[in-house]
Amino acid sequence: MEERIAQPAAVAAPPTFLRANAEAIAFVVMAVGLAVAPFFTYPLFLMQAMCFALFACAFNLLIGYVGLLSFGHALYFGWASYLAAHAAKVWGLTPELAILTGTATAAILGLVAGSLAIRRQGIYFAMITLALAQMMFFFALQAEFTGGEDGIQAVPRGYLFGLIDLRNDVAIYALVLFVFLGGFLLIYRIIHSPFGEVLKAIRENEPRAISLGYKTDRYKLIAFILSAALAGLAGSTKAIVMQLASLTDVNWPMSGEVVLMTLVGGLGTIFGPVVGAFVILAMQFKLSVVGEWVLVIQGVIFVTCVLLFRRGIVGEITARFKS
Amino acid sequence: MSADIILETEDLTKEFAGFAAVGGVDLRVRRGSIHALIGPNGAGKTTCFNLLTKFLSPTRGRIVFKGQDITAMQPADVARLGLVRSFQISAVFPHMTVLENVRIALQRLRGNSMDFWRSRAVLDQYNDRAMALIADVGLTEFTNWAAVELPYGRKRALEIATTLALDPEMLLLDEPTAGMGHEDIDRISQLIRRVAANRTVLMVEHNLSVVSDLSDTITVLTRGRVLAEGDYETVSNNPDVREAYMGVGHA
Numbered sequence: 001m002e003e004r005i006a007q008p009a010a011v012a013a014p015p016t017f018l019r020a021n022a023e024a025i026a027f028v029v030m031a032v033g034l035a036v037a038p039f040f041t042y043p044l045f046l047m048q049a050m051c052f053a054l055f056a057c058a059f060n061l062l063i064g065y066v067g068l069l070s071f072g073h074a075l076y077f078g079w080a081s082y083l084a085a086h087a088a089k090v091w092g093l094t095p096e097l098a099i100l101t102g103t104a105t106a107a108i109l110g111l112v113a114g115s116l117a118i119r120r121q122g123i124y125f126a127m128i129t130l131a132l133a134q135m136m137f138f139f140a141l142q143a144e145f146t147g148g149e150d151g152i153q154a155v156p157r158g159y160l161f162g163l164i165d166l167r168n169d170v171a172i173y174a175l176v177l178f179v180f181l182g183g184f185l186l187i188y189r190i191i192h193s194p195f196g197e198v199l200k201a202i203r204e205n206e207p208r209a210i211s212l213g214y215k216t217d218r219y220k221l222i223a224f225i226l227s228a229a230l231a232g233l234a235g236s237t238k239a240i241v242m243q244l245a246s247l248t249d250v251n252w253p254m255s256g257e258v259v260l261m262t263l264v265g266g267l268g269t270i271f272g273p274v275v276g277a278f279v280i281l282a283m284q285f286k287l288s289v290v291g292e293w294v295l296v297i298q299g300v301i302f303v304t305c306v307l308l309f310r311r312g313i314v315g316e317i318t319a320r321f322k323s
Numbered sequence: 324m325s326a327d328i329i330l331e332t333e334d335l336t337k338e339f340a341g342f343a344a345v346g347g348v349d350l351r352v353r354r355g356s357i358h359a360l361i362g363p364n365g366a367g368k369t370t371c372f373n374l375l376t377k378f379l380s381p382t383r384g385r386i387v388f389k390g391q392d393i394t395a396m397q398p399a400d401v402a403r404l405g406l407v408r409s410f411q412i413s414a415v416f417p418h419m420t421v422l423e424n425v426r427i428a429l430q431r432l433r434g435n436s437m438d439f440w441r442s443r444a445v446l447d448q449y450n451d452r453a454m455a456l457i458a459d460v461g462l463t464e465f466t467n468w469a470a471v472e473l474p475y476g477r478k479r480a481l482e483i484a485t486t487l488a489l490d491p492e493m494l495l496l497d498e499p500t501a502g503m504g505h506e507d508i509d510r511i512s513q514l515i516r517r518v519a520a521n522r523t524v525l526m527v528e529h530n531l532s533v534v535s536d537l538s539d540t541i542t543v544l545t546r547g548r549v550l551a552e553g554d555y556e557t558v559s560n561n562p563d564v565r566e567a568y569m570g571v572g573h574a
Contacts, residue, residue: 167386184523194430194446195439201416201427208414212428212489213402226439 050180051238056273058230064268072133076106078250085152085245106232114224137212151246281300329354335384346547362544405492417471427490476507496526
């Protein structure tokens, strides 16, 4: 039989060392860059940015790799930071246990919210996540232990494992860097795991995945819980670093901000949310002189991205790199 | 129910706002046979498929597969019992390679699909089996292609390879040769005959030469009801069928 075989697109060019190891190289550059960055800019800014970057990566796991738009991710970020702050300040737990408390809280919240939301698709899914997040925002506003408008202030950084004083600038920076890189690698691993393959299949063609016998709701729920827990890890760490848990982190604009970061950086790219978080945060920092106008500028960037650069910063660069 | 009936429906009915897309269908599929479901457009063939695989819930009636009542089951569970379907539009994972498509099915069967902490390199253990399945449907030289790049006929072949990876006892094929050229139709027909050697196939098909060529039993549906049943000879000589299906009254 005659066969006409076109050149497959998948194996277009022979992969060079650079191409084949692009992700590993980018990771090393990022890790080294972050390790030396405190010599050049404010460590507190960098630590905060790393927390937001991890938050955005966790959010991206859901939107970019499962195709689920959660519009209430501040719920996990914010509530984890409350619980971590409370655990450190009131219960007197060591920072690693406080962070663990916050992360576990976010995982449980993710289990509850996820179970309710994954029964619906698309916009309804987003609305349910938003509604639940708003409900929990009002709870945070009213509850005694969250401190209402004041938040939980003067959270002690404490001694890591009861040994290392985190008031030391190097120690706290090293901790945040470790948490961020660890969380980032975990997300990378999840995406490139057997579980990640199934997530990809579900995103590509859910009815077909079901017809192959996959209980797709279960996979989506696990992805949701992982995303919520990692968002919680970011929120808890931020509470220890900034020594503060406040309403800002649990309110809906925060849920919107993480969407913006992910979109600007590149949805569904592994490094995109990191770049997006740093860009947005740097912008807020540099433009703080213009006050509320920063929101208008953010809005313009958002619209520009959606209209012109759908793939985001990293997505555009990768596309150029490939072609 | 007799032992050599693998799938049976009783008064299977699906109504959409009072309109019976499928009305009281009693279907019996013999184990090991190739059974075709034919009928004019809108006869309820695809609805019937969706009911059998639980992608739709019946308004009334019962479905029994391998002696087990599956009427109230979830679609994924039905697949796990060994009743696996294909779709009218080709059901591949478009941006995954041919190899990855087949591996997704193997992975479900052999476990570790929930492992989010392991590298996907563990999936390489399925490569040999996947390659054998891919070779079976004549796709070896396309192994590393993204499914979306494949010509239409090849996509159907890939879909069948993926389905076969689950080694299902019974296959439901929804118009396996729809939209194909001659050459592809022959290839798919041969493939269906080959895979049916040790399993049961129920298919919806429009191409009558494929139907006559492959099927042991044919059920003709029209307006959601069974009009006739039997082998090709019996069915094609049935005057009601000639009237309703082929549009020729009294030839």
